[in-house]
Amino acid sequence: MTGDAGQTGLARLWLFITAFVSGAVVMALEILGSRLLAPVFGNSLFVWGALIGVVLAAMSTGYATGGWLADRHPGGKVLAGLLLFSGAWTFLLAWMGQPIMFTVDRWIDDPRWGPCLAATFLLAPPAFGLSGVLPAVLRLAIADLGHLGRHTGRVIAVSTIGSLVGTWGTAFYLLTWVGSMALVAALGAIQAALGLLWLWRAVVLRARTAVPAMTGLGLCAWLAVNPILVLPQPLYQEDSPYQQIRVREDDLFRYLILDRTFHAVMWRVDPEHLYLPYSQLFVAGLAVAPDPSRALILGHGGGSMAKWLARAWPDLLVDIVEVDPSVVRVAEEYFEYQPPPNHRVFVKDARVFLRQHNATYDVIWVDVFARHLIPFHLTTQEFFDELRARLSPRGIVVINLASSGEGPDHQRAEAVVTTLKTIFPEVEAFGVKGPWGRSDSRAENLLFFAGPSLETMRQPGFLEDVTRLIEQRRLPYEARHLLETRLDRDWSGGLVLTDDYAPYDLLIGREGAQDHSVGGGTLPLGPQ
Numbered sequence: 360m361t362g363d364a365g366q367t368g369l370a371r372l373w374l375f376i377t378a379f380v381s382g383a384v385v386m387a388l389e390i391l392g393s394r395l396l397a398p399v400f401g402n403s404l405f406v407w408g409a410l411i412g413v414v415l416a417a418m419s420t421g422y423a424t425g426g427w428l429a430d431r432h433p434g435g436k437v438l439a440g441l442l443l444f445s446g447a448w449t450f451l452l453a454w455m456g457q458p459i460m461f462t463v464d465r466w467i468d469d470p471r472w473g474p475c476l477a478a479t480f481l482l483a484p485p486a487f488g489l490s491g492v493l494p495a496v497l498r499l500a501i502a503d504l505g506h507l508g509r510h511t512g513r514v515i516a517v518s519t520i521g522s523l524v525g526t527w528g529t530a531f532y533l534l535t536w537v538g539s540m541a542l543v544a545a546l547g548a549i550q551a552a553l554g555l556l557w558l559w560r561a562v563v564l565r566a567r568t569a570v571p572a573m574t575g576l577g578l579c580a581w582l583a584v585n586p587i588l589v590l591p592q593p594l595y596q597e598d599s600p601y602q603q604i605r606v607r608e609d610d611l612f613r614y615l616i617l618d619r620t621f622h623a624v625m626w627r628v629d630p631e632h633l634y635l636p637y638s639q640l641f642v643a644g645l646a647v648a649p650d651p652s653r654a655l656i657l658g659h660g661g662g663s664m665a666k667w668l669a670r671a672w673p674d675l676l677v678d679i680v681e682v683d684p685s686v687v688r689v690a691e692e693y694f695e696y697q698p699p700p701n702h703r704v705f706v707k708d709a710r711v712f713l714r715q716h717n718a719t720y721d722v723i724w725v726d727v728f729a730r731h732l733i734p735f736h737l738t739t740q741e742f743f744d745e746l747r748a749r750l751s752p753r754g755i756v757v758i759n760l761a762s763s764g765e766g767p768d769h770q771r772a773e774a775v776v777t778t779l780k781t782i783f784p785e786v787e788a789f790g791v792k793g794p795w796g797r798s799d800s801r802a803e804n805l806l807f808f809a810g811p812s813l814e815t816m817r818q819p820g821f822l823e824d825v826t827r828l829i830e831q832r833r834l835p836y837e838a839r840h841l842l843e844t845r846l847d848r849d850w851s852g853g854l855v856l857t858d859d860y861a862p863y864d865l866l867i868g869r870e871g872a873q874d875h876s877v878g879g880g881t882l883p884l885g886p887q
Contacts, residue, residue: 373560374500375517377438380553381492382521384546385485387529388449389414391546392482394539394603395452397618398590399460400474402602403733409474410482417486425491429498435561437495439554443572445488446550450579452481453543457589489550493518534598535685544583551576595693599685606693613693615661617686623661623694624794630695631666633835637759637791637804638663640841642834644722644757645672646825647808647815651721652676655749657709657737658726659686662696669699671833677702678720680712709737713745721751725758735861738775743782747810755810756783772805773853781855783809787816788846805846 392410393402400406428437460477467473493514501510533542558572593605594613605616608627612634615623626634633639642664645651652675656664659681668677679698681687684706690696698704705712709727723746727737736742746756760775761768780786787808808816815821825842828834854862 371500374496374514377553377557378493378496378514378518379521379524380549381442381489381496382518383525383528384445384550385414385418385489386522386525387533387542387546388482388485388489390526390529390534391539391543392478394534394598395456395481395543396460396474396477397603398616399457399464399619400470400477401620402618403470405471406474409471409478413475413478413483414486417483418490421487421490422494424487426494426498428491429495433498435499435557438492438499439557439561441488441491441495442550442554442557443576444554445485446547446552446554447576447579448484448488449543449547449550450576450583452485453540453547453583454579454586456481456540456543456586458587461589485550530600535600538596539598539603540586544580547583548580551580595689597685597689599683601683601685604683604685604689606689613661615686615689615694623663623690625661625663625694631670633663633667634794635663636794636837636841637806638667639835639837640789640791640806640844641724641726641757641759642667642671643825643838643842644724644755644808646821646828646834646838647755647810647812648721648751649753649812649815653718653720653751654678654722654724655720656680656724656726657712658724659690659704660726661694662690663694664724664726665690665698665702666694666696669702673699673701675701678716678718679704680707680709682706682708709734710742710745713742713749716749719749719751719754721754723750723754723756725756728758728760735856736858738778739856739858739861740778740781741858743779747782750810753812755808755812758807758809760805760807770853773850774856775853776807776850777853778856779807779809780850783813785809785813786850787813788848788850789841789844790846791841791844 389410392414393407396402396406396410425437425441428441459480463473463477463480467476496518497511497514500514501507529542537545555572555576590605591607593607593616595604595606597604602617607614607616611627613625613627614621624634626632633642645654651672654668654675654677656677656679659665659679662679665677665679668675679702681704687704687706707715709725725737725746727734750756758775758779760772776786776788789806789808791804791806793804822839822842825834825839829836829839
């Protein structure tokens, strides 16, 4: 009796381990899915909605199918088959993920259904297989119908705890320790190993069974660690808690890419030079605020603005706010920004920083938007009201926004300007093309100037002041020409965005999907 009891206890422990692991892996894959899709589809609410919806649909189908198979084929064969299927598909996901996503992106020009189809191809099969494991485990665990509720509750509880561990472990630790592609391959190996163990327990393994299984899984594992890459191999890559960070370079430039958006370009000959046209106009805010002494930068990127300010305005006190600590580190290690004593870098969300700090600023630069990466809470009335509270009586706010010039992008610009005007009634707008923009493209950076000092820009002597600062090398020489790009456009009729109502994901343009933004400008997708 003792031996039988021990054997039963060991078998139940094995079932609990299987339930725990399958629950953990399915949630880890869902979290990983956001990182896999981000370089192609962005990281919007639509992407998360697609992921969650596809995984839920696959799980519901997997539960039903797993239960049906477990009734028709008692024993561990069903478990082995489901785990080996999901493990093999996860290996293939690591191998072919990028080509599939870019193909879907070319097929479907829609920010909702494109991610849905990509997630269906990549994540639905393993989610289906792993979900089928739970009813198969329950079928094996329930030997005593008199305690059906107890056994079912325990197995489901263990599976749910596994899901919790998979969610928190992946989001809080594993992604930043391992990286997304390596972690996908590791999850495939876990499933394959567990499936082989169940196959060994369920059947007598002979050469004709074991060799094909091991050979097939070995081939899939080899493919997983040798993925097909559409995006070029970066100089550096990291999955931070907020986004995928890549650093690329060619003979002339170094680039910072966050998810699918280029955020900084550094000219390697002169790392402090402001190379991008929008940034050359961006700093013209220094000519608008009289004798600025303190400035705030929301959005750090590669530190291009901060580096230039350190050289051209060495006495200006500058606070820099960046939500992602990995971006701050990459700016120092790969883009040669070392904060001087009068620069302070804060790793915080912009809204949190504005609430926690009472300092006022003569110039505030808002450079947190890219075409496919929209922190909606930094577009609302409440945010602009907090900006106004931190602006000095003669200060200026300068906002950079990407736009393709039409469709949802135009509606987005109208919404931002309409909302901005509820707090700052007077706004001046400028449109700046990117350095590599196609001549027939309408893509541009929209820069909005607002604040008490805005009237300075309309004074007859303003351009002379700009020229004087250029001669003193305190503004880029391109600034005067770029100030002639003023847009005389009717921005009325846009939505007023609030913390309660900001349907921003509907306003993400898809034109130029193969051109990635640079702080809103465009760069070609392929190798530089």
